[in-house]
Amino acid sequence: MPEARRPVLSVEQALERILETVRVLKPERVPLLAATGRVLAETVAADRDIPPLDNSAMDGYAVRGADVEQADCPIRLRVVGEVAAGYVSAVQVTPGTAIRIMTGAPVPDGADTVVRFEDTRQDGDWVEVLVPYASGRNVRSAGEDVRAGQIVLKPGCVLRPQEIGMLAAVGRVEAMVIRRPRVAILATGDEVVPPGQPLGPGQIRDANSYTVAAQVQTFGGTPILLGVARDQEALVRQGMRDALDRGADLIITSGGVSVGDFDLVKQVLASEGEMHFWSLNMKPGRPLAFGAVDGIPLLGLPGNPVAAMLSTELFGRPAIFKMRGLTDWPHPTVRARLRQSIERKDGRRHYLRVRVYQTEAGYEAALTGDQGSGILNSLVEADGLAVIPGEADYLPVGAEVEVLLLPRTG
Ligand code: AMP
Ligand code: MG
Numbered sequence: 054m055p056e057a058r059r060p061v062l063s064v065e066q067a068l069e070r071i072l073e074t075v076r077v078l079k080p081e082r083v084p085l086l087a088a089t090g091r092v093l094a095e096t097v098a099a100d101r102d103i104p105p106l107d108n109s110a111m112d113g114y115a116v117r118g119a120d121v122e123q124a125d126c127p128i129r130l131r132v133v134g135e136v137a138a139g140y141v142s143a144v145q146v147t148p149g150t151a152i153r154i155m156t157g158a159p160v161p162d163g164a165d166t167v168v169r170f171e172d173t174r175q176d177g178d179w180v181e182v183l184v185p186y187a188s189g190r191n192v193r194s195a196g197e198d199v200r201a202g203q204i205v206l207k208p209g210c211v212l213r214p215q216e217i218g219m220l221a222a223v224g225r226v227e228a229m230v231i232r233r234p235r236v237a238i239l240a241t242g243d244e245v246v247p248p249g250q251p252l253g254p255g256q257i258r259d260a261n262s263y264t265v266a267a268q269v270q271t272f273g274g275t276p277i278l279l280g281v282a283r284d285q286e287a288l289v290r291q292g293m294r295d296a297l298d299r300g301a302d303l304i305i306t307s308g309g310v311s312v313g314d315f316d317l318v319k320q321v322l323a324s325e326g327e328m329h330f331w332s333l334n335m336k337p338g339r340p341l342a343f344g345a346v347d348g349i350p351l352l353g354l355p356g357n358p359v360a361a362m363l364s365t366e367l368f369g370r371p372a373i374f375k376m377r378g379l380t381d382w383p384h385p386t387v388r389a390r391l392r393q394s395i396e397r398k399d400g401r402r403h404y405l406r407v408r409v410y411q412t413e414a415g416y417e418a419a420l421t422g423d424q425g426s427g428i429l430n431s432l433v434e435a436d437g438l439a440v441i442p443g444e445a446d447y448l449p450v451g452a453e454v455e456v457l458l459l460p461r462t463g
Contacts, residue, residue, distance in 0.1 A: 059332040059340075064367055064402060067333055071343055074350055075372045078232040078302060085220055088212050090273055091230035092378030097206040099223045102196035106159040108138075111191045114151040114173060114180055115142075115164035118188020127174070127181035136161060151180050160192055167191035199223070209380065231378035234274040234303055236369075237296035238262050240281045241289055241308040241318055242356060247281055260429060261307040261354070261361045268365045269305075271462045272373040277301060284315040293325060293346050301349055302376060305369060308356030310342045318342065318353050326351075334443060335402045337426030338364045357426040363404050363438065366457070385458040387437070389416035395441055395448040402443045406435035409456055418456050435459060 062070075080094035109115065114130070121128055130151040134144035138157035146152055146163035154160070154167055166188050174181045199205055205219050212220075212230065220228055240262045248258050259281050266276035277299050282292040289309070296304040309318030310330065319342060322328035328344030328351070338360035342353025352369055354361040366384075374382035389409055397403050407418035421434035437456040441448065448454065 059330050061334055062331045063334050067331055071368055071372055072375055075375050077378050078376050080229045081232050082227050082229050084227055085217055088228045088230045089217055091212055093206055093210045093212055094208055094231055095229040099199040099201055099203045099205055101201045103199040103222055107192055107194050108157055108159050109154045109167045110193050111167050111169040112155050113167045113169040115146055115154040115161050116151045116166050116168055117146055118166040121182050121186040122188055124185050127183050130180050132178055132180050165189055234373050234376040235277055235301050236269045236274040236303045237277045237279055237299055237301035238265050239279040239292040239306045243284045245281045260358045264362045265305055265365050272370050273377050274373045284317050286317050286321050289317055289321040297347055304351040307354045307361045310340045310353040310355055358429045359432055360426045387416045387456050388453050389418040389456045390451050390453050391448055392417050392419040394450050397441055398446050400443045403441040404438040406431045407437045407439045409437045
């Protein structure tokens with residue numbers, strides 16, 4: 054299909070069509086620590102009060118407020134017992150007495166206040182309270198964190214460490230969460246060889262499978278590397294079958310979606326399912342294929358490594374986030390001022406590899422070198438992609454642009 058006859062779409066139009074097709078995956082029950090970062094698919098209520106009983110917020114003495122409120126200090130109380138966290142005192146606090154208590158221990162019957170050690174002096178079986186204390190001080194009441202039956206987490210929430218902790222606190226060992234997308238990745242090209250294998254003349258290593266797989270990991274998907282298919286219809290078709298056999302929720306191919314003589318991915322896709330070939334109004338990454346094979350969405354990336362990564366960032370990322378059950382996926386961005394002037398007169402939106410500097414006056418962005426779509430090294434040097442709008446023919450030094458950040462993970 055000649056490039057000229059492909060529908061020309063903006064990034065936004067392509068993304069909208071992709072997201073219309075992509076569905077949220079089904080939930081599964083997983084152990085707590087496998088749920089980190091996932092989207093909850095159930096309502097979680099507390100099975101009991103947290104904390105379960107009134108307990109001490111300090112190491113000190115459990116006393117009756119009525120005994121320690123008066124200003125006439127020191128106040129002498131007789132120590133009648135001791136209680137540690139995890140134990141319930143068999144002894145009560147009666148007027149004129151105190152029980153040594155440790156943080157987290159249930160407040161004994163009769164007591165309603167805890168005087169911390171620092172405000173006391175011990176004297177054998179007696180303790181002297183050195184300052185007056187308001188009744189109720191240093192006591193955490195039962196259910197002050199969470200009440201029995203209270204809803205603590207709702208469906209759709211992303212489980213961060215604190216939500217995982219809350220699940221544990223309400224007694225859960227498992228949670229219902231949306232499945233992680235399994236993303237099958239297939240490189241194509243007669244010249245493309247997996248790393249670790251000898252290279253013949255004219256051959257290059259498969260960078261795309263690994264870039265894309267690493268992106269999939271950072272987006273919360275599980276990559277499945279299918280290797281490299283030669284530029285033969287039967288082999289590309291076999292790659293797609295493999296993807297389906299391996300239970301892919303999304304298939305990402307690279308290469309072969311352009312207009313060259315051996316760009317076969319599009320033939321195969323067109324015969325395998327519903328498939329669209331778009332010419333995107335952006336650079337790098339003009340050609341893109343999107344459709345479905347046996348109902349499984351497929352994203353056909355261009356082969357140039359920079360274009361492949363950018364397209365995965367712009368289209369694969371939201372698709373994976375939607376599958377994971379997220380409802381928004383803002384890309385981390387900053388506004389930065391250009392350190393170089395930019396001239397681009399083709400009307401396409403350019404994504405330029407930049408390094409972002411934080412200065413006192415705000416962020417600045419400097420190009421990282423050759424912006425050719427095969428120059429992976431300028432992407433290695435970059436920590437952002439400056440978005441140059443299609444209508445901007447010329448941007449002077451200091452012009453402010455949006456920069457999509459490419460943050461470190463972890
Ligand atoms: P294509 O889109 O198949 O025409 O490929 C465009 C360019 O990207 C060619 O120079 C390919 O050699 C290169 N390329 C394709 N696939 C890969 C890959 N998996 N890793 C690195 N470069 C690739
Ligand atoms: Mg190719």
